[in-house]
Amino acid sequence: DGGITQSPKYLFRKEGQNVTLSCEQNLNHDAMYWYRQDPGQGLRLIYYSQIVNDFQKGDIAEGYSVSREKKESFPLTVTSAQKNPTAFYLCASIPDRGYGYTFGSGTRLTVV
Amino acid sequence: DAKTTQPNSMESNEEEPVHLPCNHSTISGTDYIHWYRQLPSQGPEYVIHGLTSNVNNRMASLAIAEDRKSSTLILHRATLRDAAVYYCILRRALGLIGSSYKLIFGSGTRLLVRP
Numbered sequence: 652d653g654g655i656t657q658s659p660k661y662l663f664r665k666e667g668q669n670v671t672l673s674c675e676q677n678l679n680h681d682a683m684y685w686y687r688q689d690p691g692q693g694l695r696l697i698y699y700s701q702i703v704n705d706f707q708k709g710d711i712a713e714g715y716s717v718s719r720e721k722k723e724s725f726p727l728t729v730t731s732a733q734k735n736p737t738a739f740y741l742c743a744s745i746p747d748r749g750y751g752y753t754f755g756s757g758t759r760l761t762v763v
Numbered sequence: 764d765a766k767t768t769q770p771n772s773m774e775s776n777e778e779e780p781v782h783l784p785c786n787h788s789t790i791s792g793t794d795y796i797h798w799y800r801q802l803p804s805q806g807p808e809y810v811i812h813g814l815t816s817n818v819n820n821r822m823a824s825l826a827i828a829e830d831r832k833s834s835t836l837i838l839h840r841a842t843l844r845d846a847a848v849y850y851c852i853l854r855r856a857l858g859l860i861g862s863s864y865k866l867i868f869g870s871g872t873r874l875l876v877r878p
Contacts, residue, residue, distance in 0.1 A: 692870055693850055693852075693870055694807070694866065694868045696865050699863055699865075707857070707863075709865065710865075739804075741806050750795070750797075750812055751809035751812070752799075752807075752809060752866065753809075754808070755806050756804075756805055756806050757804065757805065757806055
């Protein structure tokens with residue numbers, strides 16, 4: 652079945668470390684997104700990519716970086732510049748001319 | 764900035780209809796109204812969407828006010844599996860090219876279904 656795979660499910664980061672969250676989709680969707688969710692709140696957009704080798708900042712991009720070298724993959728790096736990285740991170744995609752997002756099952760990042 | 768406002772929580776009995784309200788008074792003319800639901804530690808799941816007219820699908824119905832400043836998600840017969848956080852969302856275009864959109868989330872309504 653097609654879908655979005657996020658890994659790892661849980662991730663622990665030490666202060667000052669960079670960590671990379673994986674997002675892979677086999678839906679042949681062009682557009683991919685990264686959202687952040689804090690407890691009891693809705694999602695906020697970090698970065699998005701419409702096509703390979705192109706990506707744009709969302710509302711809360713500071714302290715994050717992304718790449719889009721392949722259509723299927725859109726990894727997110729949480730850098731040491733992100734001062735409050737503990738959150739639930741969700742990757743999503745949508746087909747061209749589509750209306751419904753498909754979300755992955757998320758990565759829960761905790762700073763220790 | 765655009766946002767949606769929903770009750771923090773609602774309760775329903777199993778097999779009864781549920782009406783989940785949402786206010787979006789700052790909606791722009793091209794924003795679509797989307798509803799997603801989320802179970803704990805999972806990604807949101809698409810439920811339904813609309814622009815101006817009421818919409819029905821196998822999961823739910825969406826009633827949109829004539830001025831588009833509010834909408835209501837209707838679950839016709841709530842089941843225990845419908846217990847989730849329901850998000851009323853505005854889908855806004857990010858550019859002129861392609862199909863990139865941003866989902867503007869509110870805080871959601873936690874629906875509790877009593878057996």
